[in-house]
Amino acid sequence: DAGVIQSPRHEVTEMGQEVTLRCKPISGHDYLFWYRQTMMRGLELLIYFNNNVPIDDSGMPEDRFSAKMPNASFSTLKIQPSEPRDSAVYFCASSLTGSLFFGSGTQLSVL
Amino acid sequence: AQSVTQPDIHITVSEGASLELRCNYSYGATPYLFWYVQSPGQGLQLLLKYFSGDTLVQGIKGFEAEFKRSQSSFNLRKPSVHWSDAAEYFCAVAGTGGGNKLTFGTGTQLKVEL
Numbered sequence: 001d002a003g004v005i006q007s008p009r010h011e012v013t014e015m016g017q018e019v020t021l022r023c024k025p026i027s028g029h030d031y032l033f034w035y036r037q038t039m040m041r042g043l044e045l046l047i048y049f050n051n052n053v054p055i056d057d058s059g060m061p062e063d064r065f066s067a068k069m070p071n072a073s074f075s076t077l078k079i080q081p082s083e084p085r086d087s088a089v090y091f092c093a094s095s096l097t098g099s100l101f102f103g104s105g106t107q108l109s110v111l
Numbered sequence: 112a113q114s115v116t117q118p119d120i121h122i123t124v125s126e127g128a129s130l131e132l133r134c135n136y137s138y139g140a141t142p143y144l145f146w147y148v149q150s151p152g153q154g155l156q157l158l159l160k161y162f163s164g165d166t167l168v169q170g171i172k173g174f175e176a177e178f179k180r181s182q183s184s185f186n187l188r189k190p191s192v193h194w195s196d197a198a199e200y201f202c203a204v205a206g207t208g209g210g211n212k213l214t215f216g217t218g219t220q221l222k223v224e225l
Contacts, residue, residue: 098211
């Protein structure tokens with residue numbers, strides 16, 4: 001298996017623009033997680049899904065953030081409009097038996 | 112709510128020396144515990160996990176960790192560190208109530224001196 005695949009690896013955008021991050025989980029995994037990593041706040045859980053259904057989105061910082069999982073093999077995290085304070089590394093992870101497997105992350109820079 | 116404390120932000124060891132990274136957790140019952148490693152520019156890789164049973168668990172790359180309920184600890188150890196072990200290490204806890212939701216510590220940056 002190729003592991004969790006995230007795209008793009010790097011995204012540079014200007015404040016106010018829409019940003020969409022993409023994730024393909026490991027086939028057969030029934031949980032999908034979106035984390036954000038910053039120097040100041042460390043790893044924060046934004047939202048997670050079970051069988052494509054959002055279970056807990058309490059970590060989503062604002063209404064500007066939204067996440068979808070239209071099917072078992074694809075999820076998106078959207079920021080609209082983006083702000084400089086959204087600059088971070090965003091990780092997607094998937095799980096079947098409790099152990100999370102992470103993608104390589106998307107480095108987002110909002111100028 | 113579950114939480115994890117990693118008291119050491121940075122640790123430096125010499126290559127070949129032994130290593131112990133500390134992790135303390137807070138959870139009302141027996142938790143699921145994990146150690147992950149992150150190299151620069153990479154995602155997190157699972158080193159080992161504790162769900163139940165033997166409190167000494169073996170992981171990849173020669174790492175091991177011991178669950179001590181009385182101390183609410185899950186320290187990571189390696190008898191002889193290699194230069195390639197330099198990375199950031201994260202301890203994480205999940206509740207056994209399901210949901211696979213992990214809470215991570217703030218990480219310990221390991222530097223290995225040659």
